[in-house]
Amino acid sequence: MKRFFPLVALAVAACGGSDGRNQRAVIQNKGSDTLLNVAQAWAEAYATVNADVAVAVTGGGSGTGISAMINGTVDVANSSRKMRDSEIEAARANGVEPIEFIVGYDALAVYLHEDNPIEALTVDQVRAIYGEGGPVTKWSDLGVAVPGCGSDEIVLVSRQNNSGTYVYFKEAVLGDDGEYKLGSRDMHGSKDVVDLVENTPCAIGYSGLAYATEHVSMPCISSEEDSDCVSPTIATAVDGSYPIARPLFMYTAGEPQGAVKDYMDWILSPAGQCVILERGYAPYTETECT
C-alpha cells in the first residue's frame, strides 16, 4: 500500500508544478522501500531548489531498482544493500558501468519490550538468540526475568526473507554462512516489528532506528565481549562505532551527467543530508543541521 502514495503525490506534484513555460527534466528514481521515505523527501525538497527538474520516485525493492537501472529505465537506483557481483556483471554486459554513492547510514536497533530489564547486549549474544543452533531460547539464559513474560520464552521477531533489513542483519550478526533460527515471527514491515515488540513482553526484534517509539527499549550493542557498549543513535551510526549500521546506496548508470549530476551533488550536500537526518537516518558524514 505504502508504495503507492508517493506515486500519487508525485503525479499531483508533477501536474501542479508544470506550468508549460519550459521543458522540465525528469529524473527517474526507483528502488529500496527502506529508502523510499527519504527518496520522496529529497524529491520534494529538490523541487524548491531547482524547479526545472522533477524527480519521479517509486519503490519496489532494492533488486527491482537495480535491474531497472541496468536496463536503462531509471536514472538512479536506490538500494539498501551493495550491488551483487552478478548484478555488476549484468550491467557491464549491458554496456552500463554502475557508479555507487553512499548517501547515508541506517542503524538497525535491537528492540525489546519497555519492561525488559536488559540494557546491553553483545553481538555474540544476539547471534546466540537469532542464529540457527544458538543456545539462547529463554530470557533466563541471559540472566534476566522479564516482567509480564511468565513463560520465559524468547519470542523472536524477524522480517520476511527478501527484505534488505533481513539480509543485512543476517550478514552483520549471523555472518556470511549463518542462518536464522526457524520459527521467528516474520513481519512484513519495519514498523510491524516495532509494533509487535511493543505489545509483547517476551519479544525481541530488529528494525531501522527510524522506527523507534517511546514504548520500546533499545539496548546498546558491543561488538566484542570487552569492547564499549554503543547505543544506536544517529551520531554512533555516522561515526561508525555502532556495530549494526548499514550504508544506504544510490547507483547511477555511468558517471552522472547534467540534471542527474546536479541532483546527486545536492543529495550529498549539507542541504540534502539534513533531509535524511530529519527522516531518522544518519547522514553519510557529520552534518550540521538547524
Next chain:
Amino acid sequence: MDRRDLAWYVDKTAQWVIFAGGISAIVFIVGIFIFITKEGLDFVLGPLNLGEFFTSIAWRPTSNNPTYGALALIVGTASVTGFAMLLSVPLSLGAALFIAEFATGKTREVLKVLVEMLAAIPSVVWGFVGMSIMHPLIMRIFDVPLGLGVLNAGLILGLMAAPIMTTIAEDALKAVPDAYREAAEALGATRWEVIFKVVIPASRNGLLAAVLLGVGRGFGETMAVLMASGHAINIPTSPFDSVRALTATIASELGDTVRGGDHWGSLFTLGILLFVVTFVINLTADIVVRGIRKK
C-alpha cells in the same frame, strides 16, 4: 424468413454475450492454471527436490544455500484450517438448523441478513481484529508469550468460514421436501426425531458440501491468516504456537522477489499445490452436491 433487422442483431449479440459469460469461468480457470504452472514449471523440473519439499521444514529460499522445505507451511495451513473447522462446523450447522427448522417470521429474516453481513466483512479487517484485539486477549487469558498462532488464526478463520457454511447448509435443509417432515410427524416422531432421523439424513450431501466449501475457504484465505497466525515457520505442538500458511508465504514473499528466479518459481510451486488442493476440495463438494440432485 430470416430477416436481418435490428432485433435479429440484438438477439445474436445477446446470445453471444451470454455464451461468453457462460464459458468465461472455464477460460479463466484454465488460464490461471496454465499461468501458475508455466511460472512454476522451470522450478518444479529443475531445482525442486520433492522429498525435501514435503518432508523438510527448512524454508530458506534466499539463503546462500537455499532449501525449499514446505512441510511447516503445509502443516501450518492444515492446522489453522482444521482448528477453524472444529469451531465453525458445529457452530454453522447449529445456526443453519435453527434458521431452517426453528426460527420463524422476523427472527428468521433478521438472522439470515446478519449471517450474510458477517460474510461481507473484508478479510483484512478480520486480520486486524486478530492482531490488535485477540492477540493481547489471548496473552492475558492464557498467560502465553504470544497471542498470534493457531488459536487466534483458527478462531478468526472459523468466524470467516461460518457464514458461507451456514448459508449453504440452510439451503440444503430447506431443500428437504416438507412431505418428509409431515410423514415423520404423522408417525408420531417428536421434533428432534424429525430433525435427526429424517431431515439431516436426507440433506447430508448438502451439509457435507457446505463443510467442504468452508474448508476450501479456509485453505485459500490469506490476509487474515498472515496477520493472526504469527507467520512463523514452525510445526505447532500447542494451539498457542505460531505457524505460517502457504497462502501467507506467497503474499509476503512474492513482492520483492526477482522475476523468474528460483525463489519466484518456488512460490509458484506453492501456488500449484494450493490450486490443486482447493480444486480437489471444490470438485469433491460439487460431486457430492450432484449426488443429492440425482436422488
